[in-house]
Amino acid sequence: MVTVRLDNVVKTFGKVVAVDHVTLTINHGEFFSFLGPSGCGKTTTLRVIAGLEWCDSGRIFFDDQDVTDLPPYKRNTGMVFQNYALWPHMTVFDNIAYGLKIRKLPKDEIRRRVKEVLELVKLSGMENRYPTQLSGGQQQRVALARALVVEPRVLLLDEPLSNLDAKLRIEMREEIKKIQKKLGITTIYVTHDQEEAMVISDRIAVLNQGKVMQVGTPRELYRRPRNLFVATFLGRYTIFRGKVSEVDPSQVVTVKTGSLVIKGMPPAPDIKVREGDEVVIIIRPHSFKLIPPAKPHNVIEGIIDWVSYIGPYFEIRVKASGVDFLLNVDPETPVRIGERIKAYVSVEETMVFPISATKDMAYMQELK
Amino acid sequence: MPRFSSSLRGMKREFDSLTTTQLIFVLFILIFFLLIPVFSILYKAFIFQGHLSIQQFEQTFSNPDMIKYPPNLQFFKIMHRYRFEVLPNGSRILVPLTTLVIGAEGPDFGYIFNSIFVSTCVMIFASIIGTIAAFIMARYNFPGKNVFRVLLFIPLLATPFVNAYVIGKVLGEGGLLNYVLRHVLHAPFTVVISGLPAVILIQTLSFFPIVYMNVLSSIINIDPSLEEQAENLGAHGFKLFRTITFPLSLPGLAAGATLVFVFSMEDLGAPIGLAGAFGDGLHNKLMSFYVYTQFQQAFSLEQVSPSAYVVALIMLMIAVVAFMIIKKYVSLRQYAMLAKGGRWSPRVRKLGPLGILAVYAFMLPLVVVSCFPQIGVVVLALTNWATSGAVPTSFTLEYMQALVTKPDVVTAIRNSVTYAGLAILITIILGTSAAYIVIRRKIPGRDIIDVMTTIPIVIPGIIVAVGYLIFFGSVFFKTFMDPFINPGALLVFTYTVRRSPFLTRSVVAGLQQTHVSLEEAAMNLGASRVKTFFSIVIPLISANVIGGAILSFVYMMNEVSTSLLLGAHNPAQGPITFLMSQVIYSTGTVGAVSIAAALGVLLMVLQITAISLSNYILKQRVAFLGV
Ligand SMILES: Nc1ncnc2c1ncn2[C@@H]1O[C@H](COP(=O)(O)OP(=O)(O)OP(=O)(O)O)[C@@H](O)[C@H]1O
Ligand SMILES: [Mg+2]
Numbered sequence: 004m005v006t007v008r009l010d011n012v013v014k015t016f017g018k019v020v021a022v023d024h025v026t027l028t029i030n031h032g033e034f035f036s037f038l039g040p041s042g043c044g045k046t047t048t049l050r051v052i053a054g055l056e057w058c059d060s061g062r063i064f065f066d067d068q069d070v071t072d073l074p075p076y077k078r079n080t081g082m083v084f085q086n087y088a089l090w091p092h093m094t095v096f097d098n099i100a101y102g103l104k105i106r107k108l109p110k111d112e113i114r115r116r117v118k119e120v121l122e123l124v125k126l127s128g129m130e131n132r133y134p135t136q137l138s139g140g141q142q143q144r145v146a147l148a149r150a151l152v153v154e155p156r157v158l159l160l161d162e163p164l165s166n167l168d169a170k171l172r173i174e175m176r177e178e179i180k181k182i183q184k185k186l187g188i189t190t191i192y193v194t195h196d197q198e199e200a201m202v203i204s205d206r207i208a209v210l211n212q213g214k215v216m217q218v219g220t221p222r223e224l225y226r227r228p229r230n231l232f233v234a235t236f237l238g239r240y241t242i243f244r245g246k247v248s249e250v251d252p253s254q255v256v257t258v259k260t261g262s263l264v265i266k267g268m269p270p271a272p273d274i275k276v277r278e279g280d281e282v283v284i285i286i287r288p289h290s291f292k293l294i295p296p297a298k299p300h301n302v303i304e305g306i307i308d309w310v311s312y313i314g315p316y317f318e319i320r321v322k323a324s325g326v327d328f329l330l331n332v333d334p335e336t337p338v339r340i341g342e343r344i345k346a347y348v349s350v351e352e353t354m355v356f357p358i359s360a361t362k363d364m365a366y367m368q369e370l371k
Numbered sequence: 372m373p374r375f376s377s378s379l380r381g382m383k384r385e386f387d388s389l390t391t392t393q394l395i396f397v398l399f400i401l402i403f404f405l406l407i408p409v410f411s412i413l414y415k416a417f418i419f420q421g422h423l424s425i426q427q428f429e430q431t432f433s434n435p436d437m438i439k440y441p442p443n444l445q446f447f448k449i450m451h452r453y454r455f456e457v458l459p460n461g462s463r464i465l466v467p468l469t470t471l472v473i474g475a476e477g478p479d480f481g482y483i484f485n486s487i488f489v490s491t492c493v494m495i496f497a498s499i500i501g502t503i504a505a506f507i508m509a510r511y512n513f514p515g516k517n518v519f520r521v522l523l524f525i526p527l528l529a530t531p532f533v534n535a536y537v538i539g540k541v542l543g544e545g546g547l548l549n550y551v552l553r554h555v556l557h558a559p560f561t562v563v564i565s566g567l568p569a570v571i572l573i574q575t576l577s578f579f580p581i582v583y584m585n586v587l588s589s590i591i592n593i594d595p596s597l598e599e600q601a602e603n604l605g606a607h608g609f610k611l612f613r614t615i616t617f618p619l620s621l622p623g624l625a626a627g628a629t630l631v632f633v634f635s636m637e638d639l640g641a642p643i644g645l646a647g648a649f650g651d652g653l654h655n656k657l658m659s660f661y662v663y664t665q666f667q668q669a670f671s672l673e674q675v676s677p678s679a680y681v682v683a684l685i686m687l688m689i690a691v692v693a694f695m696i697i698k699k700y701v702s703l704r705q706y707a708m709l710a711k712g713g714r715w716s717p718r719v720r721k722l723g724p725l726g727i728l729a730v731y732a733f734m735l736p737l738v739v740v741s742c743f744p745q746i747g748v749v750v751l752a753l754t755n756w757a758t759s760g761a762v763p764t765s766f767t768l769e770y771m772q773a774l775v776t777k778p779d780v781v782t783a784i785r786n787s788v789t790y791a792g793l794a795i796l797i798t799i800i801l802g803t804s805a806a807y808i809v810i811r812r813k814i815p816g817r818d819i820i821d822v823m824t825t826i827p828i829v830i831p832g833i834i835v836a837v838g839y840l841i842f843f844g845s846v847f848f849k850t851f852m853d854p855f856i857n858p859g860a861l862l863v864f865t866y867t868v869r870r871s872p873f874l875t876r877s878v879v880a881g882l883q884q885t886h887v888s889l890e891e892a893a894m895n896l897g898a899s900r901v902k903t904f905f906s907i908v909i910p911l912i913s914a915n916v917i918g919g920a921i922l923s924f925v926y927m928m929n930e931v932s933t934s935l936l937l938g939a940h941n942p943a944q945g946p947i948t949f950l951m952s953q954v955i956y957s958t959g960t961v962g963a964v965s966i967a968a969a970l971g972v973l974l975m976v977l978q979i980t981a982i983s984l985s986n987y988i989l990k991q992r993v994a995f996l997g998v
Pocket of ligand 2: 045046047
């Protein structure tokens with residue numbers, strides 16, 4: 004069990020900067036995820052940690068040991084590959100025992116440990132099968148067992164569930180989490196599925212174009228995204244642009260867009276906006292209440308445009324003052340297309356992001 | 372600057388002990404046994420009496436034997452003669468006889484342009500025949516198609532010299548053709564074909580399948596929707612072929628045609644085989660034969676005419692240009708050997724009766740004529756055809772038995788097996804190492820290794836042999852490695868260098884099919900690169916190694932050019948093909964030709980077995996080149 008530290012790691016492939024000055028610390032026993040869209044550099048970062056790619060600059064530490072120049076076979080990480088990479092010419096037993104044989108453990112010890120790990124991943128009795136004789140989920144477990152059996156310092160998982168069907172994914176992700184907690188092993192998990200990352204991780208790093216956009220617990224990321232990318236990458240939202248008409252000393256910002264006037268706050272105290280700034284407002288659908296809350300709030304009033312039944316709640320779209328709002332409402336509430344509705348949202352939950360950088364502008368264009 | 376130092380660091384990591392060892396081995400073999408010998412031809416051609424000079428070129432080009440000007444263009448001659456004929460009652464009478472003699476006196480452009488003329492003609496004819504055959508096989512269904520598919524491969528079974536001898540025997544004065552003309556058709560004339568036209572005929576028949584194979588795999592790999600789209604826009608029939616199908620199969624045609632050109636240029640089988648049937652003549656007034664005789668008869672390098680180096684250099688240049696042409700159109704790796712078929716195009720049409728008739732009218736004569744040499748070799752080996760005249764009269768196993776009883780035949784077989792056996796061991800290490808470096812390692816210059824392991828396919832064996840005679844004959848003068856004393860040791864390496872592309876390409880294909888993460892998983896678990904290579908990579912590609920090794924082995928067994936040129940300097944160390952050339956060319960003792968045919972049958976059996984075996988192991992159709 005170790006702390007993994009990346010210090011200004013850069014990795015390029017020709018002109019593509021796959022990992023762009025990444026600095027991160029992953030704590031002892033933590034379940035840490037890399038989350039981001041396809042091609043953002045998650046796999047590359049993981050492979051740099053495993054030593055399968057070397058970085059152009061920067062350092063990587065396992066605790067205090069600088070492993071930057073260690074070859075992969077001296078790092079003692081346990082990696083689970085996206086395609087499992089099970090050796091087709093070896094049985095399940097031989098696949099799992101491979102790392103132990105490399106470490107020249109006695110035969111009995113190898114047999115005992117393979118047996119134990121097979122119990123752990125619930126595959127007892129499958130020792131003599133070949134990988135092709137296993138289902139996708141079983142292959143996944145063998146890959147996990149093979150990585151775990153050598154008692155690696157860090158467990159590295161690259162989208163391990165992406166080849167499984169929806170139901171099995173949910174089962175397996177719980178199982179992986181349970182095993183991880185039981186062993187207390189530092190784990191780095193790569194995924195592009197935000198729900199998966201939210202459910203399974205202690206902390207998440209959101210990556211975009213090789214850069215770390217934000218690191219935090221799932222709750223922090225969802226509630227307090229530090230930038231537009233994170234806010235829009237995680238969860239659903241209402242989004243619109245406006246202009247700041249007033250900023251009061253407690254950081255409450257008044258924003259005007261068309262006929263709509265709305266009050267909100269930047270998600271973090273160090274994000275500053277000034278009067279006259281172009282800003283983006285983001286509101287989560289569940290932030291809307293139909294009963295006026297005690298705290299200061301915004302009111303929106305409009306016509307219901309669309310209703311969809313999600314299960315635990317209704318998702319409805321409301322057109323108000325020329326803006327398309329997305330709201331979640333209790334399934335007990337009677338809502339019908341064409342009806343008028345009045346909803347309330349607190350000032351804190353109305354997130355205000357400045358769009359100063361041209362990059363943000365481009366990003367806004369993309370969202371449109 | 373950090374970029375630079377990090378790439379240095381990266382380099383250091385790429386050069387682990389396995390890679391370094393493999394790289395050194397591959398470079399050692401390729402440089403020492405391919406590059407230096409081949410480049411020493413350059414040296415010999417340009418250095419005259421210790422000075423850089425083009426005098427040898429001037430001498431060569433002004434020699435009328437080399438370049439004949441004006442050329443003799445008398446393609447045929449009609450001869451009126453009388454000859455004795457035996458009547459049924461036993462009396463002999465003199466009858467007038469008109470003979471059409473083709474090729475005996477001309478065309479003759481001199482050694483250099485004879486070769487170019489022959490190769491060009493063979494390339495054109497083989498391209499036309501091969502393309503038509505490929506188009507028919509790829510696009511139409513007709514009864515017996517599978518039989519034709521097999522028969523089209525038979526000409527590729529190499530039976531060096533003997534196949535040409537058989538054709539010579541058919542086309543000669545008392546041959547089968549004239550037997551049919553006079554006794555079956557009662558024609559008032561006879562035909563004799565020899566010289567360059569005979570060479571062109573033989574080579575076209577044995578090389579057109581190379582074009583056929585390459586074009587076929589091109590056509591099969593055309594996305595059917597491309598043609599469907601064109602049809603949708605109103606193109607059909609010949610117009611569709613001309614505007615879509617043919618242009619899309621051009622890369623295959625270009626590669627096939629170029630290979631045929633080079634193979635024709637370096638071929639010794641046809642000139643020597645024809646010389647066996649007709650005696651010396653215009654059919655061996657070719658560059659390949661010139662270089663062959665120059666070096667074969669020489670006891671030392673001093674006895675070789677300087678022109679031989681110049682001619683060898685010309686052949687080398689042509690080969691290199693050919694290689695660049697092929698590279699331009701297609702990566703050779705696709706065409707070296709594994710033209711993966713498998714996906715037969717769904718755009719196969721059933722033919723109506725008229726269509727079937729047309730297809731048969733083309734295919735039947737083609738397969739009958741092109742398979743004839745191989746059939747003839749079998750007949751020659753199993754009957755008294757060699758001495759009986761136009762048609763065989765009795766069956767015998769005497770010649771097949773000679774394979775195990777006649778001492779010099781047994782020695783030749785043992786020599787071949789020894790050389791090929793040793794060469795295949797080196798080839799396995801060389802081929803897997805080179806393939807692994809090219810596919811998996813990111814080291815500078817791996818493209819050069821890629822080229823160097825592929826280019827031997829087009830480098831004429833004569834060039835390799837000449838290079839060895841120059842380099843090893845001078846640097847290792849009077850040592851174990853001197854080809855004038857101990858050619859056997861060097862044959863092991865010419866076989867390795869010339870035939871390793873089959874194995875290398877097979878392993879490359881294997882590596883491309885195995886995901887690199889299988890290796891990364893092992894390294895992640897603590898296995899060093901060496902350990903990973905032997906416990907993961909080798910087992911995963913073993914089928915490709917074995918399949919490629921079998922093919923390489925067979926092609927070593929029937930390798931001609933270096934076997935002849937090097938083997939000649941110590942006949943006791945000569946391999947099978949050397950012995951075959953000796954008995955065909957000198958045709959001294961009665962029955963000798965039939966023994967060569969028996970050896971040809973042995974080679975054919977070996978090839979068929981090996982190809983079936985490697986198809987079975989590699990689990991795919993393996994297209995192969997009878998180089
Ligand atoms: N070996 C390579 N050679 C060249 N470019 C590469 C290589 N590996 C990755 N890249 C590039 O680096 C960038 C990051 O790739 P990476 O595989 O890390 O993305 P990812 O976040 O894992 O994406 P995905 O979710 O699709 O797996 C991409 O633009 C990719 O094209
Ligand atoms: Mg990835």
